[in-house]
Amino acid sequence: MLRDRLLANVFTKTIRDWLLWTAIAVIALWSISAMYILIMGTSGDAYLTMMEDFPEALSNVYGMNNGTAEGLAMSGIFFVMAPLVLLSYAIGLGSSAAVGEEESRSLPILLSSPLRRRTILVSKSAVVLLGVLVTVLLTWLGVVSLAALVGMDLSEQNVTGASIQLLGMVILFGALSLGLSAWRGSSGLGIGVAAGLAVLSYFVTTLLPVVEELADVARLTPWWLFSGADPLTNGVDVVLLGIALLLAAALFGVGAYTLDRRDLKG
């Protein structure tokens, strides 16, 4: 039986454990995407008219994009809702990969097996990474398929570019949560800092550019690595994506290093 076979090692068991969370994330994103595509497909022009009177800052927060109904739908999905769902997923499970077993007190039993701490961390982190990849892929697939189904023209929207750029930022925040949690042995620290920084950087990136003098500050936030080059219009910015992935790798490295060198709790 497949479920029993998934008990073969830490990697496969973690897939089994977190399959439900991945399914929830995918279904949530499909539902949200369907809502955006259907509403904007039928009433997009009315929304655009309404939003013409919005202050620029408010339009930015809502993710308004290039003045088309399709752009409004895609930016709502990829700049607002998909980051919300994917960051929750990656930050929560990133922390759990680092200290979930330690906090639930199953680690002593698990580590009575001949496993390195790092093996457990790498196995679980790989599942988070795989989960994020699968969720983004399925979201992209869902968006493209549904848009085609309802006849929404996405030729002006670089959905693939936005998906890939979003992936980089989600991995970065997941790694931040993982690294901090592994370092201190506390999920609270990892989740709190990563989620707080995500919210803060979102608002800094969307609101500050309205004020000319402060516009450059937005470039210092992690969110800029995703939205700074407007991937929905311009496609993937390889430099920003590379920076996000390098930072993520460094944070993972710090987490793995410190986890190997601290006392385990419990």
Next chain:
Amino acid sequence: MTTINGVAPIKTEGLTKHYGDVKALVDLDLEVQEGEVFGFLGPNGAGKTTTIRSLLHFIFPTAGGASVLGLDVASDAVEVRSRVAYMPSEYSLYPKLTGAENLAYLANLRGGVDNGYVGELAERLEVDLSRKVSDLSTGNKQKVGLIQAFMNRSELVILDEPSTGLDPLMQQELQQMIREVREDGRTVFLSSHSLAEVERVADRVGILRHGHLVVVERVDALKRKAIRRIDLEFDEPVEADAFASIAGVRSAESRGNSVVVSFEGSVNALLRAAIEHNVVNVNSREADLEQIFLDYYHGNGNDVA
């Protein structure tokens, strides 16, 4: 000393662990012999679990070091754990998995175990492995934990407070399982705060107090050292001072026509002093190992570490 290829199953040298200002373990020198059941006794917070967690490299010592089966616990941690079975004092199994699934997972991580033996252990401990762990009572969860420790037939079995939550019958079964490990030539390191638990199966005991090892002794030798009590009843009141100065007497107290004497060693001198009076009755009590244990706990024993 009996060892595996000249190395002790467990050996610590100056093992020390501080948590800030708290000295959880101080300069522990300990050597466990192959094929013995070693009882590691001490009250809660004495440093027993800290010792075990150091041996398994879950925590880093402040000073000193340790080897298990001749392997350095820090640099060879993974190999140590491949040859050691461990049951922690506080742990959680995976609640959404059944007992059998928990054991299958842990067995897979070790490259598999004899499933027939797992079934045999489950039968002996009377636990239903088909139920989800979240549905099991504390005692039954403990039994699943015990099975995972015994199913590997490891060279060294480390048990930390293993009888917690077990009823008396199951405690007896556990003691039998521990004896079988010893009969098989393997070694058991049994940590407990209960002397009664350890006394029944251990060959030697080490007593830990406030992080210090205060004594390592064979259980039978410890019993010989036990302070015994004797009630001497006379036909009239007798001064306790008449006995207090006799060699081996720890204390003497008059109670009406009786004198209650606590002593260690030979009873001859005490009886000779008693028959100088008119003895009506003599009532001797069993050696009280519990008292020795408490004496060491409270710092009244002779530190021989």
